[in-house]
Amino acid sequence: xxxxxxxxxxxxxxxxxxxxxxxxxxxxxxxxxxxxxxxxxxxxxxxxxxxxxxxxxxxxxxxxxxxxxxxxxxxxxxxxxxxxxxxxxxxxxxxxxxxxxxxxxxxxxxxxxxxxxxxxxxxxxxxxxxxxxxxxxxxxxxxxxxxxxxxxxxxxxxxxxxxxxxxxxxxxxxxxxxxxxxxxxxxxxxxxxxxxxxxxxxxxxxxxxxxxxxxxxxxxxxxxxxxxxxxxxxxxxxxxxxxxxxxxxxxxxxxxxxxxxxxxxxxxxxxxxxxxxxxxxxxxxxxxxxxxxxxxxxxxxxxxxxxxxxxxxxxxxxxxxxxxxxxxxxxxxxxxxxxxxxxxxxxxxxxxxxxxxxxxxxxxxxxxxxxxxxxxxxxxxxxxxxxxxxxxxxxxxxxxxxxxxxxxxxxxxxxxxxxxxxxxxxxxxxxxxxxxxxxxxxxxxxxxxxxxxxxxxxxxx
Amino acid sequence: xxxxxxxxxxxxxxxxxxxxxxxxxxxxxxxxxxxxxxxxxxxxxxxxxxxxxxxxxxxxxxxxxxxxxxxxxxxxxxxxxxxxxxxxxxxxxxxxxxxxxxxxxxxxxxxxxxxxxxxxxxxxxxxxxxxxxxxxxxxxxxxxxxxxxxxxxxxxxxxxxxxxxxxxxxxxxxxxxxxxxxxxxxxxxxxxxxxxxxxxxxxxxxxxxxxxxxxxxxxxxxxxxxxxxxxxxxxxxxxxxxxxxxxxxxxxxxxxxxxxxxxxxxxxxxxxxxxxxxxxxxxxxxxxxxxxxxxxxxxxxxxxxxxxxxxxxxxxxxxxxxxxxxxxxxxxxxxxxxxxxxxxxxxxxxxxxxxxxxxxxxxxxxxxxxxxxxxxxxxxxxxxxxxxxxxxxxxxxxxxxxxxxxxxxxxxxxxxxxxxxxxxxxxxxxxxxxxxxxxxxxxxxxxxxxxxxxxxxxxxx
Numbered sequence: 001x002x003x004x005x006x007x008x009x010x011x012x013x014x015x016x017x018x019x020x021x022x023x024x025x026x027x028x029x030x031x032x033x034x035x036x037x038x039x040x041x042x043x044x045x046x047x048x049x050x051x052x053x054x055x056x057x058x059x060x061x062x063x064x065x066x067x068x069x070x071x072x073x074x075x076x077x078x079x080x081x082x083x084x085x086x087x088x089x090x091x092x093x094x095x096x097x098x099x100x101x102x103x104x105x106x107x108x109x110x111x112x113x114x115x116x117x118x119x120x121x122x123x124x125x126x127x128x129x130x131x132x133x134x135x136x137x138x139x140x141x142x143x144x145x146x147x148x149x150x151x152x153x154x155x156x157x158x159x160x161x162x163x164x165x166x167x168x169x170x171x172x173x174x175x176x177x178x179x180x181x182x183x184x185x186x187x188x189x190x191x192x193x194x195x196x197x198x199x200x201x202x203x204x205x206x207x208x209x210x211x212x213x214x215x216x217x218x219x220x221x222x223x224x225x226x227x228x229x230x231x232x233x234x235x236x237x238x239x240x241x242x243x244x245x246x247x248x249x250x251x252x253x254x255x256x257x258x259x260x261x262x263x264x265x266x267x268x269x270x271x272x273x274x275x276x277x278x279x280x281x282x283x284x285x286x287x288x289x290x291x292x293x294x295x296x297x298x299x300x301x302x303x304x305x306x307x308x309x310x311x312x313x314x315x316x317x318x319x320x321x322x323x324x325x326x327x328x329x330x331x332x333x334x335x336x337x338x339x340x341x342x343x344x345x346x347x348x349x350x351x352x353x354x355x356x357x358x359x360x361x362x363x364x365x366x367x368x369x370x371x372x373x374x375x376x377x378x379x380x381x382x383x384x385x386x387x388x389x390x391x392x393x394x395x396x397x398x399x400x401x402x403x404x405x406x407x408x409x410x411x412x413x414x415x416x417x418x419x420x421x422x423x424x425x426x427x428x429x430x431x432x433x434x435x436x437x438x439x440x441x442x443x444x445x446x447x448x449x450x451x452x453x454x455x456x457x458x459x460x461x
Numbered sequence: 462x463x464x465x466x467x468x469x470x471x472x473x474x475x476x477x478x479x480x481x482x483x484x485x486x487x488x489x490x491x492x493x494x495x496x497x498x499x500x501x502x503x504x505x506x507x508x509x510x511x512x513x514x515x516x517x518x519x520x521x522x523x524x525x526x527x528x529x530x531x532x533x534x535x536x537x538x539x540x541x542x543x544x545x546x547x548x549x550x551x552x553x554x555x556x557x558x559x560x561x562x563x564x565x566x567x568x569x570x571x572x573x574x575x576x577x578x579x580x581x582x583x584x585x586x587x588x589x590x591x592x593x594x595x596x597x598x599x600x601x602x603x604x605x606x607x608x609x610x611x612x613x614x615x616x617x618x619x620x621x622x623x624x625x626x627x628x629x630x631x632x633x634x635x636x637x638x639x640x641x642x643x644x645x646x647x648x649x650x651x652x653x654x655x656x657x658x659x660x661x662x663x664x665x666x667x668x669x670x671x672x673x674x675x676x677x678x679x680x681x682x683x684x685x686x687x688x689x690x691x692x693x694x695x696x697x698x699x700x701x702x703x704x705x706x707x708x709x710x711x712x713x714x715x716x717x718x719x720x721x722x723x724x725x726x727x728x729x730x731x732x733x734x735x736x737x738x739x740x741x742x743x744x745x746x747x748x749x750x751x752x753x754x755x756x757x758x759x760x761x762x763x764x765x766x767x768x769x770x771x772x773x774x775x776x777x778x779x780x781x782x783x784x785x786x787x788x789x790x791x792x793x794x795x796x797x798x799x800x801x802x803x804x805x806x807x808x809x810x811x812x813x814x815x816x817x818x819x820x821x822x823x824x825x826x827x828x829x830x831x832x833x834x835x836x837x838x839x840x841x842x843x844x845x846x847x848x849x850x851x852x853x854x855x856x857x858x859x860x861x862x863x864x865x866x867x868x869x870x871x872x873x874x875x876x877x878x879x880x881x882x883x884x885x886x887x888x889x890x891x892x893x894x895x896x897x898x899x900x901x902x903x904x905x906x907x908x909x910x911x912x913x914x915x916x917x918x919x920x921x922x
């Protein structure tokens with residue numbers, strides 16, 4: 001290690017400061033920055049302000065920047081001679097429903113002892129507040145040892161990741177010169193398995209759509225109208241049932257255009273990871289992989305596209321019973337995308353399919369929710385080898401190159417709009433329950449995550 | 462008219478007392494006696510008490526009688542020598558969702574002027590509080606003129622009609638001797654068309670079922686699990702989509718067992734009614750009858766069975782978007798039944814069908830909600846001709862013998878359990894929006910309904 005990084009001192013400072021770093025994270029998680037629900041807009045803004053204040057206090061030139069939606073926080077360290085880095089995270093969080101299944105107030109986080117060690121429990125503890133703070137804490141320790149922040153570092157923290165990032169691409173376009181760097185670092189992914197660090201080299205894309213079918217001008221009594229009047233729930237159900245066939249394949253015309261088979265190398269690498277789909281599913285009470293026939297478990301979640309119904313509602317769903325023909329029914333559906341699948345073409349095919357099921361008496365409305373193609377990284381950039389070595393030193397195991405079933409649209413935006421390589425490194429665990437009740441982040445992920453960034457910053461000097 | 466009925470005086474008393482009768486109805490509608498939602502149980506009981514107090518004040522021997530659920534109100538006049546009558550209504554009401562579509566608090570009723578005359582607006586104004594009070598007001602006027610109530614009259618008011626009447630049949634069985642009469646009168650139906658009175662001679666039955674499909678032990682992130690884990694919404698949607706075919710026929714095996722074709726006489730009578738299905742649907746913003754091909758509109762709603770999805774819920778349905786694979790999804794479905802269709806056989810066929818769509822990784826639960834066969838009246842009882850003549854005198858038009866698409870299970874219970882003929886006469890209108898937002902009852906229905914009962918009571922002496 002180059003002596004001027006003073007890495008050992010930085011790591012020792014991180015270890016010593018961990019309790020206070022946890023206090024800061026808890027303060028951050030306490031802010032209910034739910035970006036998808038307009039009612040929480042003031043809290044989203046409060047989270048941006050909190051983050052900006054933290055960064056300014058560390059010596060970053062930090063500001064809360066307006067967009068057409070929730071703001072972006074930007075922070076810059078002093079310029080440097082070497083490689084410049086752009087670090088991304090998001091400070092917004094998922095909604096908390098179903099709230100009844102939480103064991104504690106999701107926005108009253110605390111450190112809990114578990115058989116697998118201490119965790120921070122709360123909405124956003126892992127996704128992405130705990131993760132994004134790992135680098136902030138690494139910078140704090142660096143500043144404490146060096147008197148200066150790591151040079152050439154720009155941080156960008158988004159407030160709309162959980163809402164499909166509608167305003168991030170325009171922001172990147174408008175601020176491209178300020179944001180462009182040698183390499184982008186994104187901290188919103190996980191470890192491969194307990195204790196094994198990972199660098200994510202491919203991400204699935206996402207196409208989300210809300211479908212609203214309307215029939216009568218008001219809810220009807222099924223005694224008076226049943227058998228005569230169109231039922232929008234039935235229309236919606238009929239439209240959604242045919243989208244996947246009995247073998248798990250999506251039937252929308254052109255859906256598989258751009259889907260690529262795995263390379264032999266990647267297929268072999270993934271087989272070496274020893275993923276056991278049934279064991280993985282058993283953690284959530286399931287056992288049978290239900291995707292396309294003839295695909296391995298990792299292919300299903302990393303390299304095959306999906307169609308899923310994420311929400312459906314219509315008619316009376318409360319206690320008891322109401323023999324109603326509702327005026328409307330709605331569903332939220334999404335596709336995970338791979339290869340070069342075109343989100344807009346798939347959205348169009350979905351709309352054509354649904355319209356074909358809507359009788360003349362009904363209307364259908366579509367509301368888009370997010371749209372991003374899949375993303376593949378160029379691992380020949382030497383930064384990948386350097387980061388892999390740094391992670392290996394911290395965790396004592398080789399970092400795996402893995403895929404990811406989720407979507408991080410900003411990675412593709414950085415590639416396409418800013419022409420940058422992107423490296424996705426994060427410390428989440430499979431059991432973090434992100435997007436679910438009782439989300440948590442391991443204290444080990446937080447502490448060793450910050451140490452990992454200190455090593456990576458030192459290695460990429 | 463026999464002079465001892467003093468009918469003219471009773472009718473004049475009703476006309477004079479209408480404003481105070483409306484005040485009483487408004488007071489009654491103010492009680493939110495929603496029987497399907499356990500949270501309203503105290504209000505249901507309060508409505509029973511209110512009704513019992515009204516009847517006791519009129520001189521009925523009235524009591525609130527316990528059941529395993531909401532209570533029944535029973536009231537008896539003095540014995541008489543002639544025909545005995547049992548009058549039925551229900552004091553419970555439907556839920557009010559979607560509350561946002563009401564123009565006023567559903568439980569803060571008021572008289573409103575409309576182009577079609579004055580109406581009482583509020584939940585239950587028509588179904589069934591306004592209707593049941595028509596006879597109560599007729600009795601009040603009778604008492605005022607005669608000094609005594611009409612002899613040989615028993616009133617029974619149920620509090621669980623909108624919940625499928627789970628405890629009514631046991632109550633009738635346990636109190637059969639007390640309740641048995643020459644004829645049952647039920648006031649829970651409508652006029653055929655504006656200004657034309659009707660006696661309902663056939664009712665569809667009902668089979669309701671709630672279906673709950675469960676998959677993972679918690680909600681999952683569709684990025685981490687999508688493509689691999691079972692999605693209970695998709696399972697439910699697949700199961701529900703196939704239950705009706707492209708021609709509107711229900712595909713459950715044995716579903717049409719016991720469905721009878723119309724007699725030629727009834728087919729001709731119904732054709733004479735000049736029902737225009739498209740015009741009927743146009744009142745609720747629709748135009749195309751969507752039932753089985755080749756059936757007339759009145760057949761579809763009065764003499765053909767249906768399968769309807771009354772409610773569906775699963776995953777995230779709030780504002781914005783959540784890429785979740787939910788742990789469970791649920792639907793409430795119901796069938797309207799005709800002829801001698803067996804509700805239990807159809808329930809069993811539905812369960813078999815749904816189970817066949819549930820993969821090994823998922824579970825399904827069924828919760829029954831109501832079960833009653835269809836019901837046909839014997840119109841050869843001379844009381845039908847007498848009531849028809851009385852209605853004609855009040856409304857100036859011949860009363861139609863009609864079918865009804867809704868279910869009034871108590872009619873069948875009275876027939877089977879108490880061995881009584883049943884006569885269904887009510888004054889609701891097609892546009893009363895029962896079970897929907899902005900329910901109303903025409904003041905004319907209320908006033909002339911009470912007058913109609915006075916005439917019928919006089920005619921059936």
